[in-house]
Amino acid sequence: MGKKRKNKGGGGDEDARKRRFGGGDVEGARVVLNYDEDCGRGNNKPVTSGPMDAEFGQRVAFPGLDNVDRGVDSIDNGPPLSVEDYLRTVKTEASSRPSFVVAKDKAVRPVVPPGRGVLRSYEQHQAEDDGIPHGRQIKKTTRRPVAPVEIDGNWAVLFLEQFSRTKEDISRGLARVETLNEVELPQTFSKWRQFVLSPENAPHLSLLKRLDHALVVKLIGYCHKWVSSKMAPELAQWIYSLLVLLPDTVIGDDVSTLRELAKKCIQVKQNPHWPLNPVTAYTLDMVITIVARYYKQLDLLQGDPYN
Incomplete structure (x- = not known):
């Protein structure tokens, strides 16, 4: 997965696309991020990345979701293979939601102390955000073991x-996109939740470029708290984007954070409080598959994970 694909130019690009998508549907292939074309590679103009989102006025992180005529209802028939189908469904649901919602009054939490450059465990971040005074002993709760879950092996491999491929495309896009500095990033757990759930803060490339590795891991830890059987489509988009931003190799603390997120998804999948909607069901399977298979936490899967 770390090998780079070389473009030989001319008809070779189109032939490669056909082979990649199992046929001659080149237009369908364009739904995968083709930054060489979208960014105007080869000219001398300043490069951003991806087309402009007419609704939010920002460069999209996943361009092409509206350009392919595919029914989003296909997700109702089971977990879709295509990441693009999933993201298109999420975007459709998000666009149908009101832009502004009235939130209940909550106590203001203290600002997280500086130190984003240092990787700390999620429990440390959470303790700071919850306003626990420094030096006070934090009572640890006993976590219930999570039973392994079954995910269709053939679907997971594909x-x-x-x-x-999406990780490679996003990596190329981030290398060319301009940073969106005018958006102020939150500093607390509660403010990040409001930010992520706001349709105005969709994870565009220019916004994702501002997230360093420590902040990505921190937000994945936050998502562990936000996962439920009624997940908002905005949260689903952010979870996927954060997982895409992670490197292929992560340290032990990061693996622990990923495992906690996957375990929460397993708990929700096995014991949902409400019937799971298609986007939530797919998001749960997506997270479990990425953590268990991509990051080799195979004990989270039931039976032989390769069958």
């Missing part, structure tokens, strides 16, 4: 192939 999904991870597309996930790997």
Whole structure:
């Protein structure tokens, strides 16, 4: 998955696309991020990345979701293989939601102390955000063991192939996109939740470029708290984007954070409080598959994960 694909120019690009998508549907292939074309590679103009989102006025992180005539209802028939179908469904649901919602009054939490450059465990971040005074002993709760879950092996293998390609495409896009500095990033757990759930803060490339590795891991830890059987489509988009931003190799603390997120998804999948809607069901399977297979936490899966 770390190998780079070389473009030989001319008809070779189109032939490669046909082979990649199992046929001659070149237009369908364009739904995968083709930054060489979208960014105007080869000219001397300043490069951003991706087309402009007419609704939000920002460069999209996943261009092409509206350009392919595919029914989003296909997700109702089971977990879709295509990441693009999933993101298109999420975007459709998000666009149908009101832009502004009235939130209940909550106590203001203290600002997280500076130190984003240092990787700390999620428990440390959470303790700071919850306003626990420094030096006070934090009572640890006993976590219930999570039973392994069954995910269709054939679907998982094909999904991870597309996930790997998406990571490569996003990496190329981030290298060319301009940073969106005018958006102020939150500093607390509660403010980040409001930010992520706001349709105005969709994870565009220019916004994702501002997230360093420590902040990405921190937000994945936050998502562990936000996962439920009624997940908002905005949250689903952010979870996927954060997982795409992670490197292929992560340290032990990061693996622990990923495992906690996957375990929460397993708990929700096995014991949902409400019937799971299609986007939530797919998001749960997506997270479990990425953590268990891509990051080799195979004990989270039931039976032989390769069958």
